[in-house]
Amino acid sequence: MKARVWARRVFLLLPIAFVTLFLVLPLAFMLVVSFWKRSVISMRPAFVLANYADFLTGTRLPVLGRSFLISIEATAIGLLIAYPIAYFLARKAQPSWMRAVLLLFTVPFLVNYIIRTFAWAYLLGRTGPINALLMALGLSDGPVDWLLFSQFAVLIGMVSSYMPFMIFPLWMSIAGIDKRLIEAAKDLGAGRWRTFRRITVPLTMPGIVIGCLLVFIPLMGEYLVPSILGGARSFMIGNLIGDEFISAHDWAFGSALAMGVILILLVLITIYFRAARRVTSAELAL
Numbered sequence: 001m002k003a004r005v006w007a008r009r010v011f012l013l014l015p016i017a018f019v020t021l022f023l024v025l026p027l028a029f030m031l032v033v034s035f036w037k038r039s040v041i042s043m044r045p046a047f048v049l050a051n052y053a054d055f056l057t058g059t060r061l062p063v064l065g066r067s068f069l070i071s072i073e074a075t076a077i078g079l080l081i082a083y084p085i086a087y088f089l090a091r092k093a094q095p096s097w098m099r100a101v102l103l104l105f106t107v108p109f110l111v112n113y114i115i116r117t118f119a120w121a122y123l124l125g126r127t128g129p130i131n132a133l134l135m136a137l138g139l140s141d142g143p144v145d146w147l148l149f150s151q152f153a154v155l156i157g158m159v160s161s162y163m164p165f166m167i168f169p170l171w172m173s174i175a176g177i178d179k180r181l182i183e184a185a186k187d188l189g190a191g192r193w194r195t196f197r198r199i200t201v202p203l204t205m206p207g208i209v210i211g212c213l214l215v216f217i218p219l220m221g222e223y224l225v226p227s228i229l230g231g232a233r234s235f236m237i238g239n240l241i242g243d244e245f246i247s248a249h250d251w252a253f254g255s256a257l258a259m260g261v262i263l264i265l266l267v268l269i270t271i272y273f274r275a276a277r278r279v280t281s282a283e284l285a286l
Helices: 002-033 050-055 060-092 095-110 113-124 129-136 151-175 179-187 192-203 205-220 224-234 237-246 251-285
Strands: none
Touching: 002 251, 050 060, 050 251, 060 095, 060 151, 060 205, 060 237, 060 251, 095 151, 113 129, 113 151, 113 224, 151 205, 151 224, 179 192, 192 205, 205 251, 224 237, 237 251
């Protein structure tokens, strides 16, 4: 009996141990290193705030602002595309079609993320099929240069890469709505748009919140897509942090940049949760 109790306790502690080992400890180490001081060829333990002060100088804040705007744009575009798809799958599609479409959205994850990004680079390139199609249709006299190495390309790469993280929470949230609520709203004289705005959207707000967070948070730290599809024109905070670790070998400053971004994200997430809760409460109270 005691063995079963101990086994159950160990089993319950495994997730906590996993999170502590692979998330809490690395973040704690990064927090400590962010206060270290860099010497000529290495770092030495110290407690200085110079790394955080440097965060506010130079081009760091403009890069952070650009990263924030691009992440917001990609998240909003993903939400606008994913919501109708999730709504159709949850309300209109046959079960066989629903399973097939959901499977299609998981197929890209069978291909390496780097390969998928380079595939977009080929599609959007000067000699790629998109430029060839534009010239064949007479829409362009020559290759279009702004398709690749631009914010447009970065948005396409980001939205396509993180679309499943937006669709699945929305689909689960919409599918969980009691159909009797929709029918009751119609019986009381509410039209489709009013029913959607007053019933569907507030009840699916948890899915919207989760989907936006699952997309926005990794986008803020995105490194690969801006490097391959954006070039120097779409340099983001993830690229800046990566360069500090890989190229400059300044782990102290890179850790300070990363911790600053994490702190900003925590503040933004808190504001977002409160705003979403107020919007949902106001919609349901009307």
